[in-house]
Amino acid sequence: MMNEETVVGGLYQLKGAIGSPYSMKMRAVLRYRRIPFVWEGGMAGFVAAQSMKAKVVPVLVTPEGEAFNDSTALIALLEARHPAVRSLVPTDAALGFLSLLLEDFADEWLAKAMYAYRWARPVDQAQMSRWLAFDALRGEGAIRIEEQAQAWRERQVSRRDLVGAGEAAQPVLEASADRIMAALDRQVVEVGYLFGRRPSAADFAFYGQLSQLATDPTPQGLMRAHYPWLYRWVQTTEDLSGEPEGPWDVTLDTPCLRLLLTECATHYLPYSAANAAAVASGEPMFQYGADGGVLTQAANRYQAKCLWALVQAFAALDARDQARLVPLLTETGCLPYLLKTVDTEAAA
Ligand SMILES: N[C@@H](CCC(=O)N[C@@H](CS)C(=O)NCC(=O)O)C(=O)O
Structure with a gap:
């Protein structure tokens, strides 16, 4: 048995x-x-x-x-x-680099918007703290679940500033998430995934954050109203076990990649470079400019390591692949952040 x-x-x-x-x-x-x-x-x-x-x-x-x-x-x-089948890494090394960069962008930047939406407004705080407590403790009774919900709600709300999702950052993060979703909404209709008819690690990183934005009351409402295709894509991407192993598109320069990389260069990479400088000099807090304002955040060693990993991945590409990427990375503004600097190395 x-x-x-x-x-x-x-x-x-x-x-x-x-x-x-x-x-x-x-x-x-x-x-x-x-x-x-x-x-x-x-x-x-x-x-x-x-x-x-x-x-x-x-x-x-x-x-x-x-x-x-x-x-x-x-x-x-x-x-x-498991190298043989259904790999998430585009076979073209230049695209493989873009997948790493966009995976990191989704994991570390879109995550802030996800946190901001979840813990800013009472409607989201109340619903999601209860659901998170229910997921962990279902069957243990309403009193226990409500107590846990309240404790998590207080903890997460109190951490908004620490994770860079405080009051001042809220409009910046919401506007950024909106541009990201607009770009992805078109891409899932016209192409399917970021690099063709086949999902990459970056697609799954966006999926992870969007799975929450598509659940929490406020961003769910926005997605359903403005980005219905992307909302549905989240539901289909949850289980792609039956999806055929499709081809990678070899086009480096697509409208969606351009929009996402521009967003990355406007917000995430300057933030990440300022973070690395703070980590390198041992400053506990740092400031960075966003949408004409100045935001403050606690220095984060893990994110300094993420930036260094990207810098190293770019440096490891052969000269031909780097040269293929340079026009796109220059025009979108990403390139300067992907070259080795004293700070990025010291912070890692
Ligand atoms: N970089 C990690 C991040 C994982 C992460 O931050 N997980 C959150 C939940 S989504 C967590 O466990 N947070 C612990 C806490 O809030 O104390 C990854 O990619 O897996």
């Missing part, structure tokens, strides 16, 4: 939460890649995260029982372990 251990044994276990963008990103990746796994919601992710160096979900446990986290590293681990 099979017990639970024999069923789970030999499979990956993904421990996360449906209210966590990175958990949804990884669940969609495993499904698309047809890698058999068991999804564990509830408290499993929070418990597993406690024994990790960075205490974040999702946590992926391999069939051999080793635990890892950080979605970007998890995607790389799965690429190394």
